[in-house]
Amino acid sequence: QVQLVESGGGLVQAGGSLRLSCAASERTLRSYNVGWFRQAPGKERDFVAVITWNGVSTVHADSVKGRFTISKDSAKNTVYLQMNSLKPEDTAVYYCAASSPWAIPRVGVNDYMYWGQGAQVTVSS
Secondary structure (H helix, E strand, C coil): CCCCEEECCEEEECCCCEEEEEECCHHHHHHCEEEEEEECCCCCEEEEEEECCCCCCEEECCCCCCCEEEEEEHHHCEEEEEECCCCHHHCEEEEEEEECCCCCCCCCHHHEEEECCCEEEEEEC
16 A cells, blocks of 8 residues: 655745655655645646656756755655745645656656645745
8 A cells, every 4th residue: 555644834934945745665665756746726736846766867847946856765765845935826735646667757647646645835925
């Protein structure tokens, strides 16, 4: 069974930083690519970033490039999303999700089979 648990959300002022964590089992992180998505109220769920199972490749959405960074700590069985220079439009529920271990990571919502419960990130202006 694949379980993903997000943590680290909260309220921050514009320009501030937050780090989200996605904890999973060692087996999960060795078997799946892990991505981050976000969903604002009334909007579709959008891709944010993904890292391959071996940590070799990452992809970031254009909207977060240069501000957000996805990384993986295999020793802690955790994938992180470091978010800097946050903007009010980054406000959303952030989800981590697992997909098949494609060498070229996928960015579509339907490519991900397992999802965490979500973490609220609110950026005030």
